[in-house]
Amino acid sequence: MSAPVRFLPLVDTHAHLNLDAFAADLDDVVDRSRSGRFPEIRGRRVEDALFRPFVAAAVCPAVDLESSLRSLELSRRFDVLFAAVGIHPNHAALAEPGDWEAIERLALAAVKFDANNALTPNNANNANNPNNANNAVSPSLDGAKLVAVGETGLDRYWDDAPFDVQLALFLKHLELGRRTGLPVLIHSRDANDDLDAVFRDFYADAAPDASLVPPSLPISPNLTSDAPSPGVVHSFSGTPEQALAWTERGFYLGFGGFVTYPNRKFAEIAEAARVAPLDRILLETDAPFLTPHPLRGKLERNEPLTTAFVAKRIAELRGLSVADVVRQTTENAARLLRLPTLPTEPSPL
Numbered sequence: 001m002s003a004p005v006r007f008l009p010l011v012d013t014h015a016h017l018n019l020d021a022f023a024a025d026l027d028d029v030v031d032r033s034r035s036g037r038f039p040e041i042r043g044r045r046v047e048d049a050l051f052r053p054f055v056a057a058a059v060c061p062a063v064d065l066e067s068s069l070r071s072l073e074l075s076r077r078f079d080v081l082f083a084a085v086g087i088h089p090n091h092a093a094l095a096e097p098g099d100w101e102a103i104e105r106l107a108l109a110a111v112k113f114d115a116n117n118a119l120t121p122n123n124a125n126n127a128n129n130p131n132n133a134n135n136a137v138s139p140s141l142d143g144a145k146l147v148a149v150g151e152t153g154l155d156r157y158w159d160d161a162p163f164d165v166q167l168a169l170f171l172k173h174l175e176l177g178r179r180t181g182l183p184v185l186i187h188s189r190d191a192n193d194d195l196d197a198v199f200r201d202f203y204a205d206a207a208p209d210a211s212l213v214p215p216s217l218p219i220s221p222n223l224t225s226d227a228p229s230p231g232v233v234h235s236f237s238g239t240p241e242q243a244l245a246w247t248e249r250g251f252y253l254g255f256g257g258f259v260t261y262p263n264r265k266f267a268e269i270a271e272a273a274r275v276a277p278l279d280r281i282l283l284e285t286d287a288p289f290l291t292p293h294p295l296r297g298k299l300e301r302n303e304p305l306t307t308a309f310v311a312k313r314i315a316e317l318r319g320l321s322v323a324d325v326v327r328q329t330t331e332n333a334a335r336l337l338r339l340p341t342l343p344t345e346p347s348p349l
């Protein structure tokens with residue numbers, strides 16, 4: 001008699017499925033993600049044939065206004081996809097006047113729309129909030145599942161936009177996160193010290209304007225364990241000390257391909273993944289980029305299901321089972337992003 005297969009529901013907290021790289025075959029990508037069947041991956045077991053990982057949810061970060069709209073649209077079309085709206089720091093200089101304001105309007109409308117429809121459990125009691133009554137909502141948001149603001153942040157590596165332009169836009173995203181109660185997806189490349197400084201400034205000031213924050217979404221600048229988190233530093237590339245300082249401040253850390261690369265220059269990131277509080281760790285792909293080892297160079301592009309290999313690496317680093325890491329990181333993602341009840345079994349392909 002064979003033992004039953006255990007399913008491992010993964011959440012990919014950062015997958016750019018709204019970019020052109022996935023335009024031609026997105027239905028296939030989503031189908032094999034949620035069914036957990038991916039021929040290139042199947043030959044390489046994550047842990048044991050008795051475990052079958054599948055993608056229970058994936059968040060599509062935006063890089064500009066167009067991809068923000070697409071992210072919302074994909075979240076309407078696919079039950080497992082969730083939306084974020086924002087402007088990536090490397091696109092900061094390309095944004096047209098009015099783009100940011102349009103994103104703000106989308107975020108505010110989508111959050112109120114969610115609240116009115118009790119789409120997410122934490123927003124359920126918002127129905128009694130007079131601020132949310134009778135909002136005129138764009139019909140395109142019907143069924144959209146907005147769970148985050150971003151991605152935003154700072155990037156000194158590509159240097160595509162002047163740093164002060166990136167910084168100004170980053171602060172606007174953080175403010176929007178406060179106003180909506182949505183977590184912010186934060187990008188940092190060669191800018192971890194800058195990020196540290198922004199966090200210290202932005203979250204050190206007095207309480208935010210209470211009139212901007214719905215009562216059911218209390219935002220505290222002095223984060224305690226039960227206060228909402230300001231967001232996630234995605235594709236974490238900082239030091240173990242920064243990992244501890246930022247999680248202490250309430251942030252979550254997204255780990256992806258970097259943590260799996262054997263090259264010594266990634267050793268510090270692996271060490272951060274080993275010592276960071278487990279209840280603050282998220283899995284991500286940054287698809288179509290950063291394919292994890294051992295699939296790197298073998299896949300044409302990265303896809304959400306490869307988060308299983310990130311989980312495997314974190315399990316090795318921490319002396320845990322893959323199942324434990326998947327369970328905990330999925331629970332973390334559901335908590336941070338206020339995801340609805342997720343599927344516990346893969347869908348048939």
Ligand SMILES: [Zn+2]
Binds near residue numbers: 186187188
């Ligand atoms: Zn990024």
Ligand SMILES: [Zn+2]
Binds near residue numbers: 061151
């Ligand atoms: Zn990204």
